[in-house]
Amino acid sequence: MIVTYNNYQRANFLGSNNIFAGSVFEWFSSYKQYLNLKKVNVRLAEENAVLRTQLQQYLVKNNYGYSLLKDSLYLPSISVDSLKRANYFFSTARVINNSINQLHNFITLNKGRVNGVKTDMGVIADGKVVGLVFNVSEHYSTVISLLNNRLKLSAKIRSNNYFGSLSWDGKDYRKVTLNEIPYHVKVNRGDTIVTTGYTSSFPEGLVIGTVSNYSIQSGSNFYSVEVTLAADFDNLVMVGLVDNKQKIEINQLESLNKNAY
Amino acid sequence: MLTNSIKYLFIFVISVLLQVLIFDNILIARMVVPYFYIIFLILLPFQIPRALLLILGFLLGVSIDIFTNTMGVHAFACVLIAFMRPGILSLISSRETLDSVSAPRIQTMSIGWFIGYAAIMVIIHHLVLFFLEAFTFNDFLFTLLRGILSSLLSLSLIVLSQFLIFRK
Numbered sequence: 001m002i003v004t005y006n007n008y009q010r011a012n013f014l015g016s017n018n019i020f021a022g023s024v025f026e027w028f029s030s031y032k033q034y035l036n037l038k039k040v041n042v043r044l045a046e047e048n049a050v051l052r053t054q055l056q057q058y059l060v061k062n063n064y065g066y067s068l069l070k071d072s073l074y075l076p077s078i079s080v081d082s083l084k085r086a087n088y089f090f091s092t093a094r095v096i097n098n099s100i101n102q103l104h105n106f107i108t109l110n111k112g113r114v115n116g117v118k119t120d121m122g123v124i125a126d127g128k129v130v131g132l133v134f135n136v137s138e139h140y141s142t143v144i145s146l147l148n149n150r151l152k153l154s155a156k157i158r159s160n161n162y163f164g165s166l167s168w169d170g171k172d173y174r175k176v177t178l179n180e181i182p183y184h185v186k187v188n189r190g191d192t193i194v195t196t197g198y199t200s201s202f203p204e205g206l207v208i209g210t211v212s213n214y215s216i217q218s219g220s221n222f223y224s225v226e227v228t229l230a231a232d233f234d235n236l237v238m239v240g241l242v243d244n245k246q247k248i249e250i251n252q253l254e255s256l257n258k259n260a261y
Numbered sequence: 262m263l264t265n266s267i268k269y270l271f272i273f274v275i276s277v278l279l280q281v282l283i284f285d286n287i288l289i290a291r292m293v294v295p296y297f298y299i300i301f302l303i304l305l306p307f308q309i310p311r312a313l314l315l316i317l318g319f320l321l322g323v324s325i326d327i328f329t330n331t332m333g334v335h336a337f338a339c340v341l342i343a344f345m346r347p348g349i350l351s352l353i354s355s356r357e358t359l360d361s362v363s364a365p366r367i368q369t370m371s372i373g374w375f376i377g378y379a380a381i382m383v384i385i386h387h388l389v390l391f392f393l394e395a396f397t398f399n400d401f402l403f404t405l406l407r408g409i410l411s412s413l414l415s416l417s418l419i420v421l422s423q424f425l426i427f428r429k
Contacts, residue, residue: 101288
């Protein structure tokens with residue numbers, strides 16, 4: 001239930017991550033990206049502000065506060081310390097092709113195996129979930145977008161931690177559906193939907209979107225929650241790649257369960 | 262003959278590039294997408310051998326599939342309309358015109374004839390494409406509407422391009 005689309009994987013040898021399609025897209029997007037620079041700058045500045053605020057809170061909480069502000073020499077020791085504990089590492093890539101108008105949408109990125117991209121890495125834009133890396137070639141990779149009705153991702157309501165599976169019905173590129181939320185749970189419009197951390201592709205708590213509507217089908221015990229996506233799929237330029245250092249260990253452990261029956 | 266081949270190779274490359282770089286980014290009313298690239302199959306000469314027509318249809322579809330990660334959906338629809346093209350042509354025009362005129366153009370045939378011919382090709386291609394992509398008859402009306410509205414947009418782009426680019 002966590003990520004279904006697996007038997008399909010690596011069967012896609014004629015995808016847009018091949019060297020030919022990749023270089024055509026890269027050439028074209030290198031001109032096209034100038035059109036979006038203004039928006040990209042604003043978004044980067046906003047994200048910087050958010051990160052700076054979080055860093056400040058972190059520093060104050062750990063009593064590094066004033067001394068750090070005066071003496072930047074303390075910084076390396078903190079980052080070494082946090083590197084030991086961090087499971088998730090972030091890197092960036094440029095979107096060289098993106099579609100929102102099909103039933104199975106994919107995104108092509110300008111980084112591949114040589115840059116350390118691996119299948120099933122999470123992809124985010126401005127800290128909001130975009131999709132999962134699907135195929136990787138030497139220099140390019142394709143991402144299966146949340147706007148692909150074959151992708152199912154586990155997601156939860158931030159305020160009460162009830163989780164369900166998120167999928168797209170192929171109609172509106174701004175909205176996805178969260179299923180399997182039991183009917184006794186209190187759902188409100190405006191609730192934030194975040195990742196669960198069960199997929200090992202994303203850390204827990206990354207924003208996916210907000211609840212814009214919800215309903216119960218007759219004869220069903222579960223809500224069908226309409227989620228408005230937070231990421232701006234219409235206008236993706238730079239994205240972040242999430243690498244989980246413990247993913248192999250988690251996957252090996254979980255694969256043991258399959259043989260238990 | 263050789264200049265003709267080069268001309269059609271040029272049309273092939275241009276129509277694929279226009280499709281993947283420009284028309285694939287268009288989305289009107291959240292469901293209408295133009296598939297302009299089949300203009301290549303529409304414009305091929307009348308006397309082209311059937312086998313060559315099918316091969317060109319497959320190559321065109323696969324090129325689009327590579328760029329859009331659709332794995333054979335476009336190839337299927339293109340080979341289908343390449344297969345049906347001789348039948349459609351003999352259905353809507355007489356044998357004498359097909360023998361005397363070299364290729365389907367607005368200038369050599371009439372505009373009404375061209376629109377009718379292009380419309381049949383575009384509608385078959387689009388409906389097959391959208392239903393194959395959805396691969397389900399749930400939301401039948403939505404897919405049908407999507408196919409028909411997209412056909413209208415593609416058809417108008419194809420007819421317009423005849424006036425803009427392919428002048429004598």
